[in-house]
Amino acid sequence: MDEVLLRTLIPTVIGILVRRGADFAAAEDAVQDALVEAVRVWPHGAPRDPKGWLVTVAWRKFLDAARADTSRRQREVRVEDEPLPGQGVGVDDTLQLYFLCAHPSLTPASAVALTLRAVGGLTTRQIAQAYLVPEATMAQRISRAKRTISGVRFNQAGDVATVLRVLYLVFNEGYSGDVDLAAEAIRLTRQLAVKTHHEEVAGLLALMLLHHARRPARIGPGGRLVPLAEQDRGLWNTRLIAEGVDVLQTALARDRLGEFQAQAAIAALHADAATAEETDWVQIVEWYDELVRLTDSPVARLNRAVAVGEADGPRAGLAALAGLDPALPRHTAVAAYLHERDGDLVTAARLYAEAARSAPNLAECEHLTRQAARLNAQLRG
Amino acid sequence: MAKYLLLKHYRGAPASVNDVPMDQWTPEEVSAHVQYMRDFAARLEGTGEFVDSQALSAEGTFVRYDGEGRPPVTDGPFAETKDLIAGWMVIDVETYERALELAGELSAAPGAGGKPIHEWLELRPFYGESPTITE
Numbered sequence: 143m144d145e146v147l148l149r150t151l152i153p154t155v156i157g158i159l160v161r162r163g164a165d166f167a168a169a170e171d172a173v174q175d176a177l178v179e180a181v182r183v184w185p186h187g188a189p190r191d192p193k194g195w196l197v198t199v200a201w202r203k204f205l206d207a208a209r210a211d212t213s214r215r216q217r218e219v220r221v222e223d224e225p226l227p228g229q230g231v232g233v234d235d236t237l238q239l240y241f242l243c244a245h246p247s248l249t250p251a252s253a254v255a256l257t258l259r260a261v262g263g264l265t266t267r268q269i270a271q272a273y274l275v276p277e278a279t280m281a282q283r284i285s286r287a288k289r290t291i292s293g294v295r296f297n298q299a300g301d302v303a304t305v306l307r308v309l310y311l312v313f314n315e316g317y318s319g320d321v322d323l324a325a326e327a328i329r330l331t332r333q334l335a336v337k338t339h340h341e342e343v344a345g346l347l348a349l350m351l352l353h354h355a356r357r358p359a360r361i362g363p364g365g366r367l368v369p370l371a372e373q374d375r376g377l378w379n380t381r382l383i384a385e386g387v388d389v390l391q392t393a394l395a396r397d398r399l400g401e402f403q404a405q406a407a408i409a410a411l412h413a414d415a416a417t418a419e420e421t422d423w424v425q426i427v428e429w430y431d432e433l434v435r436l437t438d439s440p441v442a443r444l445n446r447a448v449a450v451g452e453a454d455g456p457r458a459g460l461a462a463l464a465g466l467d468p469a470l471p472r473h474t475a476v477a478a479y480l481h482e483r484d485g486d487l488v489t490a491a492r493l494y495a496e497a498a499r500s501a502p503n504l505a506e507c508e509h510l511t512r513q514a515a516r517l518n519a520q521l522r523g
Numbered sequence: 524m525a526k527y528l529l530l531k532h533y534r535g536a537p538a539s540v541n542d543v544p545m546d547q548w549t550p551e552e553v554s555a556h557v558q559y560m561r562d563f564a565a566r567l568e569g570t571g572e573f574v575d576s577q578a579l580s581a582e583g584t585f586v587r588y589d590g591e592g593r594p595p596v597t598d599g600p601f602a603e604t605k606d607l608i609a610g611w612m613v614i615d616v617e618t619y620e621r622a623l624e625l626a627g628e629l630s631a632a633p634g635a636g637g638k639p640i641h642e643w644l645e646l647r648p649f650y651g652e653s654p655t656i657t658e
Binding site (some may be wrong): 349364366367491494495498499500501502504507508511512513514516517519 | 544545546547548549552553554557558561578580581582612
């Protein structure tokens with residue numbers, strides 16, 4: 143059974159049920175039930191028409207649930223087989239699902255879970271595993287999310303920016319459990335890029351491709367984090383880089399710059415350097431200037447300080463860092479790095495050890511501890 | 524089978540034998556330590572005795588209720604003297620002796636100079652399930 147093919151069918155099948163008259167929440171439940179059944183029975187013989195099978199089974203599940211429900215709550219149920227006139231005509235269901243699942247009334251965690259289920263076609267169990275929470279917890283998160291958006295009309299236009307934030311979150315979660323969330327985020331963004339011609343969708347897709355290309359080089363033996371400058375660039379996936387650069391150039395040519403395009407441009411400049419020394423830091427600083435202008439984000443300013451440190455020397459980097467809030471995540475790690483470049487190993491070692499204590503994850507904590515250890519060993523001679 | 528919690532402390536436990544802070548080790552020693560912990564967990568998965576392992580960030584705060592309509596009171600982070608848990612591993616083993624044996628192995632993780640840390644780990648049994656058959 144091709145699980146990815148199965149998953150690509152999910153939003154379409156939800157759309158079909160909604161056009162037949164099911165409300166979104168009920169349609170989504172029914173399709174999830176059908177999906178779970180498909181995972182169970184398809185390995186023993188996949189149907190010749192997978193989509194038809196899913197529609198049939200999901201519709202039956204929907205009718206069963208609706209009948210049970212009607213007897214309780216007298217809800218009106220439409221059971222026509224044909225699309226209702228005026229509903230959904232000319233509207234792309236999958237695109238509508240993206241908007242609905244990323245609706246601004248949802249919390250980011252809920253929007254992520256709902257998107258992975260209704261658009262991504264993952265089962266609740268898979269999503270729960272990926273986020274390391276019990277399945278019952280994830281099921282509740284999803285059903286609460288569906289209640290939150292129950293008043294939103296399915297054909298209401300949404301904001302692409304909110305969808306992109308959700309996909310960005312999924313991508314950043316990376317890899318845990320048996321689902322590769324980064325690959326899934328790329329698949330969903332690719333699918334979205336086909337349906338809209340929004341420059342920032344292309345920008346985000348390019349950003350994901352360029353970062354995903356470096357993944358094989360980012361983790362060393364024993365889960366060790368390998369910083370960009372030390373990565374074996376021969377391990378970078380050149381096919382993904384070429385695609386990312388291509389997608390980015392097409393987007394940039396439309397001359398409507400956004401934050402994801404700017405971030406992708408920075409990633410592309412890194413990808414373009416055959417060695418760390420050949421990195422075009424001057425251009426990278428210029429892109430960070432754009433990014434700061436576009437987002438006014440303190441994180442962008444922090445990263446800019448690193449780039450300035452490379453382009454104009456560590457003193458300039460430290461000066462750029464001076465104006466920023468020391469409570470920013472990774473501020474201390476950046477300060478440590480710039481002090482080391484400036485030759486102040488004692489300060490750098492102290493700051494690396496301090497940064498390790500407030501690291502946001504174990505891999506970074508270990509990496510920063512190793513940096514402190516390296517400098518302390520050097521200082522001992 | 525019985526479940527046990529192996530608790531590792533940032534501070535609050537008696538000092539270990541090889542008591543050198545991690546940032547004073549060599550980078551290779553840090554890597555060797557991390558690898559030892561990974562291998563240990565992987566081996567317990569292999570023997571069917573592993574349940575869970577988590578590491579905690581080094582910062583924490585005490586919080587308590589302060590009455591209706593009032594925000595909770597917080598206290599901390601605390602000075603060096605207070606107990607601070609670094610992380611845990613939960614194991615599911617046949618006997619108490621096996622739990623002791625595994626805790627001993629985990630405490631032997633290498634530290635400075637590549638020598639065992641002899642770190643004090645806290646071993647705590649979980650309450651078991653009430654038996655179905657009681658007489």
